[in-house]
Amino acid sequence: MNFEIHRYYQVDSTNVVAASFAKTGAPEGVVICAETQNGGHGRRQRVWNSPLGGLWFSMVLRPRINPRFAAQITLLTGVVVAKTLRRLYQTDKIRIKWPNDILLDDSKVAGILAEMQLDETGEIDYIIVGIGVDVAPDQREFNGALKDDIASLNFIMGKNFTCEEILAAILKDFSQVYPLWQIQGANVILPDWRTMNATLGNKIDVQDDDKIIFSGLAESITEEGGLVVRDIHGHAESFDFGEISIRRAT
Ligand code: BTN
Numbered sequence: 001m002n003f004e005i006h007r008y009y010q011v012d013s014t015n016v017v018a019a020s021f022a023k024t025g026a027p028e029g030v031v032i033c034a035e036t037q038n039g040g041h042g043r044r045q046r047v048w049n050s051p052l053g054g055l056w057f058s059m060v061l062r063p064r065i066n067p068r069f070a071a072q073i074t075l076l077t078g079v080v081v082a083k084t085l086r087r088l089y090q091t092d093k094i095r096i097k098w099p100n101d102i103l104l105d106d107s108k109v110a111g112i113l114a115e116m117q118l119d120e121t122g123e124i125d126y127i128i129v130g131i132g133v134d135v136a137p138d139q140r141e142f143n144g145a146l147k148d149d150i151a152s153l154n155f156i157m158g159k160n161f162t163c164e165e166i167l168a169a170i171l172k173d174f175s176q177v178y179p180l181w182q183i184q185g186a187n188v189i190l191p192d193w194r195t196m197n198a199t200l201g202n203k204i205d206v207q208d209d210d211k212i213i214f215s216g217l218a219e220s221i222t223e224e225g226g227l228v229v230r231d232i233h234g235h236a237e238s239f240d241f242g243e244i245s246i247r248r249a250t
Contacts (some may be wrong), residue, residue, distance in 0.1 A: 001175045003059075005031045005167075012039030015113060015130040018058035022117070022126040025061050033057035033167060040132065042111055043100065050074055052132050053116075054137040055163040058130040063182055067124050070116050071225035071240055072189065074099050077112045077129050078179055079192045080174045085110070085133070086167060089157045095198035098218070098227050102133075103198055107151040109134050131170065135163050193221065204229060205245045214239070223231075 004027075014032040016039070021030050034057070037050035043060050047238045050056045063073070075144050078096040085102065110133040119125040136154040154160055176220035181188045194200065199218045206214040206229060216231035224241035 001029050001033050001179060003029045003171050005033055008032070008034040010034060010036045010038060013037050013041055013130075014056055014058040015041070015128050018060050018128045018130070019115065019117070019126075022060045022077065022128065028060060028062040030060040030127075031057055035163075041091050041144065041193060042113055042132075048111065048113075048132055049137075050132065051137045051139075051150070053152075053163075054150075055131070055133040055166050058128050060128045060139070061129055061178075063124060063127065063178075065124065065182055067116070067118060067122065069185065070124060070127060071099070071114075072181070072186055073129060074112055075125055075186075075193050075221070076177060076189045077131065077135075078102060078172070079116070079189045079196065080177055081110055081112065081131060081133070081170060082196045083192065084166070084169045084173045085153070088161060088166065089153060089159055091157065094146060094196070096193060096196050098145060098197065098199040098221070099225065104151065104153065104156060107156070109153050109156075110249050126224070132188045133166055133170075135161060135166055186225075190221060198231050199227065206239050 011034045014034050018032045034185045036052050037056050040048035040050035040056060042048045078100060081102055082094050082096050086092055093105055097103055100112040113130040114127055116127045117125045134151050134153055136152050137150045171212050177188060202218050204218045214229055214237055216229040218227060219230050220228045222228060222238050226238040228236055228238045230236040
């Protein structure tokens with residue numbers, strides 16, 4: 001697949017800009033990349049701080065798949081981002097927390113936000129996949145406030161990658177896995193996801209709007225990308241939404 005990268009100094013959110021491109025017919029592979037966002041957001045409209053020095057971009061995708069499997073795109077992107085960062089930073093400490101957090105040890109260093117639009121026939125019109133990577137965010141730049149809670153991959157790992165290099169590597173890896181996934185499905189990603197995940201085998205709380213709605217052992221991933229959790233009574237439920245928090249195993 002070919003990418004057509006549109007670069008901006010500042011936008012509200014690259015996901016929003018990419019969606020407006022997609023609505024007016026932009027083809028798959030259009031990428032919106034901004035040096036900083038003033039309305040960057042994560043899941044549940046949470047604020048996503050996007051100072052200079054971080055990598056903030058969104059891709060327009062038009063996968064030819066059953067919408068039922070669309071949630072897998074978050075897992076696929078997580079696998080691609082985690083593998084790319086592992087290779088570049090030469091570490092296997094980068095792991096994926098279901099569904100969309102990329103961790104370095106316990107610090108979140110990247111996040112993924114996929115937003116889907118169906119057409120009038122119920123088929124996928126487009127999916128916007130937004131990726132934020134804390135490459136080397138300027139800790140003092142954001143809205144004039146100190147943001148020393150944002151991790152910096154370069155700083156932690158003692159490397160000096162540019163956002164440009166990370167973007168090119170992620171897009172290259174994505175373009176290899178994405179076409180295969182459309183043909184072969186989840187099997188293309190799940191083995192790598194299982195190897196790199198930080199969720200399965202842990203006791204977790206599933207939260208909805210900050211309320212714990214289910215607790216148990218994270219057991220497996222469904223074909224649709226949902227997380228199967230089994231409670232202490234042996235009852236298993238699958239979740240395709242919600243936040244999870246991982247409890248220390250006892
Ligand atoms: C999350 O962890 O909840 C997802 C964070 C996704 C952030 C990226 S940065 C580029 C794109 N634009 C946004 O507004 N969000 C995504």
